[in-house]
Amino acid sequence: MVDIRIPIGLMFSIVGVLITGFGFFTMSNTEMYHKSLGINVNIIMGLLMLVFGLIFLFFAFRKKKKA
Numbered sequence: 001m002v003d004i005r006i007p008i009g010l011m012f013s014i015v016g017v018l019i020t021g022f023g024f025f026t027m028s029n030t031e032m033y034h035k036s037l038g039i040n041v042n043i044i045m046g047l048l049m050l051v052f053g054l055i056f057l058f059f060a061f062r063k064k065k066k067a
Contacts, residue, residue, distance in 0.1 A: 003060050005057070009055075010057070012049050013050055018046070023046055024043065
């Protein structure tokens with residue numbers, strides 16, 4: 001039986017890495033982050049998505065070891 005947490009965790013982890021990378025590459029563009037009060041939202045949301053995906057993967061593989 002396929003655990004749905006594995007593909008969801010992978011998806012969030014990959015997208016989180018991509019968005020975080022985009023935030024780091026566009027960090028010097030202050031005009032781009034003018035609307036968000038100068039806060040680089042890409043880095044924050046990318047890291048949150050990465051952590052969320054890693055938590056999903058952690059629980060998916062933790063349950064597999066017990067079974």
